[in-house]
Each structure stands twice: as C-alpha cells, then as structure tokens.
Amino acid sequence: MASTDLEYKSSSTQPLPAGVDYFKADVILRFMLLAASVVALGVIVSSDQTELVLFQGNLVPQPAKFKYSPAFVYFVAAFSVSGLYALISALASIAVIQKPEFKLKFLLHFIFWDALILGIIASATGAAGSVAYIGLKGNSHMGWIKVCNVYDKFCRHLAGSIAVALFGSIVTILLIWLSAFTIHSRVPK
Amino acid sequence: MEGEHKRMSYGVEGVESKEMGKAVGVSACDLAMRVLAFMLTLVAAIVISADKQTKVVPIQLSDSLPPFYLPFTAKWHQMSAILYFLVTNAIACTYAALSLVLALVNRGKSKGLWTVITVLDAFMVALLFSGNGAAAAVGVLGYKGNSHVNWKRVCNVFDKFCDQMAASIGVSFIGSLAFLLLVIIPVVRLHPRTW
Numbered sequence: 001m002a003s004t005d006l007e008y009k010s011s012s013t014q015p016l017p018a019g020v021d022y023f024k025a026d027v028i029l030r031f032m033l034l035a036a037s038v039v040a041l042g043v044i045v046s047s048d049q050t051e052l053v054l055f056q057g058n059l060v061p062q063p064a065k066f067k068y069s070p071a072f073v074y075f076v077a078a079f080s081v082s083g084l085y086a087l088i089s090a091l092a093s094i095a096v097i098q099k100p101e102f103k104l105k106f107l108l109h110f111i112f113w114d115a116l117i118l119g120i121i122a123s124a125t126g127a128a129g130s131v132a133y134i135g136l137k138g139n140s141h142m143g144w145i146k147v148c149n150v151y152d153k154f155c156r157h158l159a160g161s162i163a164v165a166l167f168g169s170i171v172t173i174l175l176i177w178l179s180a181f182t183i184h185s186r187v188p189k
Numbered sequence: 190m191e192g193e194h195k196r197m198s199y200g201v202e203g204v205e206s207k208e209m210g211k212a213v214g215v216s217a218c219d220l221a222m223r224v225l226a227f228m229l230t231l232v233a234a235i236v237i238s239a240d241k242q243t244k245v246v247p248i249q250l251s252d253s254l255p256p257f258y259l260p261f262t263a264k265w266h267q268m269s270a271i272l273y274f275l276v277t278n279a280i281a282c283t284y285a286a287l288s289l290v291l292a293l294v295n296r297g298k299s300k301g302l303w304t305v306i307t308v309l310d311a312f313m314v315a316l317l318f319s320g321n322g323a324a325a326a327v328g329v330l331g332y333k334g335n336s337h338v339n340w341k342r343v344c345n346v347f348d349k350f351c352d353q354m355a356a357s358i359g360v361s362f363i364g365s366l367a368f369l370l371l372v373i374i375p376v377v378r379l380h381p382r383t384w
C-alpha cells in the first residue's frame with residue numbers, strides 16, 4: 001500500500017504530494033482492470049467451436065457458443081459494464097491528478113462504484129465458473145453429461161476467460177482497499 | 190500507520206471523535222448490519238443444507254412392460270456449486286460473528302484492527318457474491334436445462350428441492366447486500382458534507 005510516504009500537516013486541507021503514490025497506483029490498477037475485462041471478453045466471445053457429434057443416430061455438426069448458456073451471457077454483460085466503468089474511472093482518476101482538490105470526493109464515489117462493480121464481477125465469475133465446471137466434469141446425479149471432452153477449444157477459452165475474470169475481481173478488491181486506506185489516512189477534520 | 194496525526198471522524202451516531210491519535214468508535218448501524226449479515230448467511234446455510242427431496246419416478250422401459258418405480262433423491266451435496274455456496278455462506282457467517290465480537294471489543298482502541306476488518310469486509314463481499322452467482326447459475330440450469338448440450342431440467346420433478354434452493358439463494362443475496370452496505374456506509378458517513 002502507498003501509505004509509507006504520506007506526510008501530514010495539522011491544517012485541514014491536505015497538500016498535494018502526500019498522495020502521489022496513491023494516484024499512480026490507482027490509475028495503474030484501473031487500467032489493469034480495463035485490460036482484464038477486455039481480455040476476458042475477447043477470449044470468451046471468440047470461443048465458438050463446431051464439432052461432429054452423434055445426435056439421434058446421425059453425425060451432425062453441433063456448434064458450442066457462449067450465448068447458449070445464460071450464465072455466459074451474464075458474464076459477457078457484466079464484464080462489458082466493468083470494462084466501461086474501468087475506462088471511465090481511469091480517465092477520471094487521471095483527471096483528478098491534475099486537480100487534486102477533488103480527490104477526496106472522487107475517492108468516496110470510487111469506493112461506492114467499485115464495491116458495486118465488485119459484486120457484479122464476482123457473481124459473474126462464480127456463475128460462469130460453476131457452469132463451466134459442470135461442463136468439465138458433468139453431473140451424474142442430475143443426468144448432465146460433460147461436454148469438454150468433445151469441445152476442447154471452447155472449454156480452454158472458457159477456462160482462460162474465467163481465470164482472467166478472477167484476476168479482475170482481485171484487482172477490484174485491491175482498488176477498494178487502496179481507496180479505503182487512503183481515505184482513512186487523509187481525512188481532514 | 191499509527192501516528193499522532195491520524196484522525197478519524199467515524200463515530201457513534203453523529204458524535205464524532207476528533208481526538209488526535211485515537212481510533213474509531215463503532216456505530217450502532219455497523220453493529221446492526223453485522224448482526225443482520227450473520228443471521229441471513231446462517232439462515233441461508235441452514236436452509237440449503239437441509240434441502241433434500243426424494244421422488245419416486247416411474248421408469249418405462251418399453252410399452253409392453255408395466256413401469257417400475259425407482260426412488261430418486263436430490264440432495265444439495267450432489268452439485269459442487271451448491272457445496273461452494275454453502276462454504277462461502279459458512280465463511281461469511283463465521284466472519285460476521287468474529288467481526289461483531291471484535292468490533293464490540295475494539296471500541297476505539299486499535300486502528301490497525303479496524304483497517305483489517307474493513308479490508309476483510311470487502312473480500313467477503315466478493316466471496317459471497319461469487320457463491321450466490323454460482324448457485325444461481327446452477328439453479329437456472331436446473332429450472333430450464335440447456336437444450337444445446339442436452340442437459341435436462343430437473344426442477345419439474347424436484348420442485349420442493351428447487352424452491353428451497355431458490356429461497357436460500359435469495360436470503361444469501363440479501364446477506365451479501367448487507368456486507369456490501371458494510372463497506373459503503375462507513376465511507377458515506379465519513380464525509381456527509383460532500384454528498
């Protein structure tokens with residue numbers, strides 16, 4: 001965390017250099033979230049695969065697309081929202097570096113929206129992960145057969161996308177920690 | 190960083206502690222949220238672990254033979270996603286109880302502990318939301334099936350099982366909203382003037 005370099009004055013307004021490390025870390029983390037969202041989206045959207053399967057006695061080509069499952073559709077929607085949010089908040093964070101008097105107000109807004117986006121991203125990761133796990137292992141009790149032995153490229157893309165999504169969730173948690181830590185060490189009273 | 194220049198304005202119901210070097214009081218709203226989160230996750234964990242239904246299903250091998258009846262049991266531990274949901278709820282419940290005790294004990298003593306609690310609150314939000322998402326995805330799969338991969342739906346047969354699972358997921362979702370508010374509310378209370 002960036003708190004080791006913070007200096008304090010007794011006056012109510014905090015001077016600028018105290019939070020420079022925080023600014024940089026914040027911008028870097030937001031761009032990492034943007035990159036993670038874009039990569040996760042790209043990998044899952046390009047995951048379509050068509051294979052010949054035995055279906056009712058005939059060998060027919062059956063496609064596997066991400067939009068066949070509502071969990072993956074929700075995953076794509078959630079990470080689109082997260083990518084958009086990461087872009088907007090990264091630009092806002094860069095703008096705040098120029099005008100540090102708005103910093104505290106922005107921090108409060110950031111924590112609020114970061115927490116919301118964390119909830120959305122984490123639930124999307126969990127949903128996609130659980131459906132992909134059933135696709136990987138099947139579920140004999142419910143009669144759901146596994147599909148990853150047939151659709152290997154599809155499952156590889158899913159696995160990569162969910163791993164990147166997990167990384168994105170961790171980055172969002174770090175953002176919340178950073179913002180909370182900075183607020184509570186710089187509150188002017 | 191504990192130091193003399195640290196100030197916190199997080200106090201009890203509008204009374205703000207302005208003393209230098211002293212850490213936080215704990216608001217009644219925070220404690221109430223923790224109790225609520227504890228109870229909700231506990232209820233969700235109990236409801237899903239008691240979820241079991243046995244149905245006798247007639248199996249028709251061919252038209253000439255009479256159908257014979259097999260009992261099928263649906264239990265929560267047959268699905269890994271439900272197990273993960275139960276584990277996350279158990280972890281969140283334990284954490285809510287522990288942080289409740291710590292917050293009560295820690296009234297204004299140690300700043301570092303308060304920071305750790307906030308940090309863990311944010312982590313619990315993510316964990317709980319991911320458990321909810323996983324269970325909800327599996328629930329939707331059970332309700333509707335997936336025709337593209339030939340996964341048949343099961344909730345037309347095991348209706349009570351699915352209803353109980355849906356109730357448990359709903360309760361856990363409200364619990365995760367309580368954890369979310371635990372992260373957001375202290376921040377809002379910190380600077381009411383700027384909102």
